[in-house]
Amino acid sequence: MRFNKGVLVFSLSVAILSGCSSTDEKEGSLLDGGGAGQNDASTSGYSDGSSLSGEQFGSNGLGGSSEIGLGPEFSDPLNPLSKQTIYFMYDSSQVQQDFIPVIAAHAQYMMAHPSSHVILEGHADERGSREYNIALGEQRAKSVYRMMKVQGVSDSQLEVVSYGEEKPASDGMDEASWQLNRRVEIVYQGQ
Amino acid sequence: MHILLRRILLISLVVFYAPTSRSELVIEITKGVETAVPIAIVPFGWQGGAAGMPVNISSVVQADLKRSGLFKTLAERDMFTRPTEVAKVKFRNWKALGQEYLVIGQVNEVEGRYQVQFQVFDVYKGEQLLGYRLTVPAKDLRRAAHHVSDLVYQKLTGKKGVFSTRIAYVTSTALPNNKKNYKLLVADADGFNPKTIASSFEPLMSPSWSPDGKKLAYVSFENKRAAIYIQMLATGKREKIAAYKGINGAPAFSPDGSRLALTLSKDGSPDIYVLNLQNKLLMKVTKSYGIDTEPTWSPDGKTIVYTSDRGGKPQLYSIPSMGGQARRLTFAGDYNARGRFSPDGKSIAMVHANRGDYRIAVMDMATRTINVLTAGRYDESPSFSPNGDMILYAARKGKRGVLSAVSIDGRMQQNLAFDSGEVREPAWSP
Numbered sequence: 136m137r138f139n140k141g142v143l144v145f146s147l148s149v150a151i152l153s154g155c156s157s158t159d160e161k162e163g164s165l166l167d168g169g170g171a172g173q174n175d176a177s178t179s180g181y182s183d184g185s186s187l188s189g190e191q192f193g194s195n196g197l198g199g200s201s202e203i204g205l206g207p208e209f210s211d212p213l214n215p216l217s218k219q220t221i222y223f224m225y226d227s228s229q230v231q232q233d234f235i236p237v238i239a240a241h242a243q244y245m246m247a248h249p250s251s252h253v254i255l256e257g258h259a260d261e262r263g264s265r266e267y268n269i270a271l272g273e274q275r276a277k278s279v280y281r282m283m284k285v286q287g288v289s290d291s292q293l294e295v296v297s298y299g300e301e302k303p304a305s306d307g308m309d310e311a312s313w314q315l316n317r318r319v320e321i322v323y324q325g326q
Numbered sequence: 327m328h329i330l331l332r333r334i335l336l337i338s339l340v341v342f343y344a345p346t347s348r349s350e351l352v353i354e355i356t357k358g359v360e361t362a363v364p365i366a367i368v369p370f371g372w373q374g375g376a377a378g379m380p381v382n383i384s385s386v387v388q389a390d391l392k393r394s395g396l397f398k399t400l401a402e403r404d405m406f407t408r409p410t411e412v413a414k415v416k417f418r419n420w421k422a423l424g425q426e427y428l429v430i431g432q433v434n435e436v437e438g439r440y441q442v443q444f445q446v447f448d449v450y451k452g453e454q455l456l457g458y459r460l461t462v463p464a465k466d467l468r469r470a471a472h473h474v475s476d477l478v479y480q481k482l483t484g485k486k487g488v489f490s491t492r493i494a495y496v497t498s499t500a501l502p503n504n505k506k507n508y509k510l511l512v513a514d515a516d517g518f519n520p521k522t523i524a525s526s527f528e529p530l531m532s533p534s535w536s537p538d539g540k541k542l543a544y545v546s547f548e549n550k551r552a553a554i555y556i557q558m559l560a561t562g563k564r565e566k567i568a569a570y571k572g573i574n575g576a577p578a579f580s581p582d583g584s585r586l587a588l589t590l591s592k593d594g595s596p597d598i599y600v601l602n603l604q605n606k607l608l609m610k611v612t613k614s615y616g617i618d619t620e621p622t623w624s625p626d627g628k629t630i631v632y633t634s635d636r637g638g639k640p641q642l643y644s645i646p647s648m649g650g651q652a653r654r655l656t657f658a659g660d661y662n663a664r665g666r667f668s669p670d671g672k673s674i675a676m677v678h679a680n681r682g683d684y685r686i687a688v689m690d691m692a693t694r695t696i697n698v699l700t701a702g703r704y705d706e707s708p709s710f711s712p713n714g715d716m717i718l719y720a721a722r723k724g725k726r727g728v729l730s731a732v733s734i735d736g737r738m739q740q741n742l743a744f745d746s747g748e749v750r751e752p753a754w755s756p
Contacts, residue, residue: 226639254550261704262682262684262704263640263661263663263679263706264620264633264640264663264677265532265706265707265750265751266532266575266576266589266619266620267617267619267633267640267663267664269575269589269619270589270591270596270617271617273572273591273596295572296551297572297573298547299531301508301531302506302529306725308704308722308724308725
């Protein structure tokens with residue numbers, strides 16, 4: 136699985152930057168009225184969510200996570216919590232198998248830390264129209280949101296924001312860059 | 327911490343409307359019409375201060391007409407004579423140079439104001455086609471020049487010129503520490519006088535003109551969440567129009583300016599809504615489980631065309647603007663999105679993709695024929711000129727976002743190159 140250090144550093148810096156942002160969001164934000172969307176398929180069978188071990192992919196740690204008040208488990212490359220970016224296929228908002236343990240680990244962490252608050256930032260690659268990509272980024276973030284909800288994370292701990300193609304992780308115009316840009320970043324708010 | 331944060335947020339968005347005179351835009355015609363008409367625009371005469379004409383009117387007119395692609399302008403160095411009044415014009419000279427039309431003129435400074443007068447001649451018939459005079463203050467001399475271009479263009483082509491219009495666009499410039507500076511700018515149609523109307527360290531998107539050309543609606547992420555604003559160009563004052571949870575995007579003024587179509591995802595999936603700007607009543611227009619976004623109004627205001635993926639891939643659909651039955655419009659290609667109605671409502675420009683190449687295409691509404699106009703791989707954001715002749719769009723040159731324009735018959739193309747940064751989302755003013 137591709138885990139690029141640049142992206143991790145980037146998502147970390149986002150986390151640090153937003154670490155000092157306020158958390159005045161309303162309760163019950165972002166409940167998807169529709170419920171059973173097409174993306175729910177990928178959530179089936181993960182409601183137990185008990186395992187934190189999952190499968191490992193990549194060895195880049197998130198050094199310095201403790202600076203934003205997250206535990207040492209976020210810096211342990213062997214712990215799925217060290218992965219805070221979920222990648223997607225082209226024009227798809229379906230969570231790939233490899234990332235399910237990552238989402239499950241974050242869901243478990245959030246349930247164990249009810250005061251934690253996460254913004255799920257949805258992103259798209261640069262191809263196609265910008266507003267459609269905003270919608271696509273939101274669908275991706277909502278896929279992750281639904282999986283976390285199914286695991287038992289409270290609505291009030293989660294928020295979805297889509298940036299579409301406006302904040303690429305990589306500026307290149309090739310598939311390698313686009314892969315890095317089709318993503319959801321799990322950004323913990325200041326604790 | 328919170329006070330500090332508020333301060334950071336305050337500085338992170340600066341909205342202003344300061345004039346800057348420097349041009350950041352260079353226009354290069356990459357594909358012209360072979361049948362371009364030869365026209366000689368003689369440097370205008372000057373009667374006034376020793377410092378000379380504050381704006382070289384004839385060179386602005388020359389650049390305008392050349393940029394239209396319909397005219398081939400004669401270089402000054404190739405002119406034998408430079409008459410500024412009709413008595414000195416010898417038509418046989420201009421005929422010998424192969425010119426079909428001739429424009430001469432004068433600028434006179436009278437008590438701090440400038441009188442611009444010009445005449446257009448048919449060289450073969452030796453006849454005057456148009457004579458015109460206008461008086462403006464110094465600050466409007468450039469506008470006066472574009473007005474001259476519009477009049478010449480209309481006289482010779484029978485179509486309305488668009489040289490006096492403006493374009494809005496978004497730029498982003500990378501800063502150290504992974505941040506970017508996003509700006510929303512408005513410039514003259516020839517790229518001069520770019521003015522930053524909003525600047526932020528978070529994305530700015532989707533500028534949309536009010537039909538009277540006085541306001542712009544746009545999306546800003548300045549509070550780390552999407553919100554739609556409407557900003558008065560003259561004062562810089564703005565109003566937050568929509569900041570629901572989820573998407574607040576794709577604003578589009580109705581043709582009479584009384585309503586705003588927009589995309590909201592507050593109830594689940596993104597849908598098209600229409601907001602009455604007077605009484606602020608919000609009406610949901612589309613109701614599908616998939617993505618509905620990027621509304622564009624038909625000129626009569628009765629229909630909204632939008633992008634929907636309800637069929638799996640993004641395609642264009644139409645729906646009555648008061649709500650009703652949605653109808654799919656596009657079937658060719660695996661990606662048709664971000665439609666924009668032409669000013670006469672007879673066609674729709676869109677982003678059309680086939681096998682991974684995203685191009686600008688125009689669909690004839692009567693026959694539903696799709697005509698692909700551009701050859702780029704990442705072309706997006708088409709915007710019609712107000713006379714419907716050209717489409718301005720965003721393209722890529724290497725890693726950089728640039729603006730291009732193409733005529734609706736695809737025969738003429740030009741690049742609009744900026745000094746620096748990434749340029750995108752052009753919106754041509756009414």
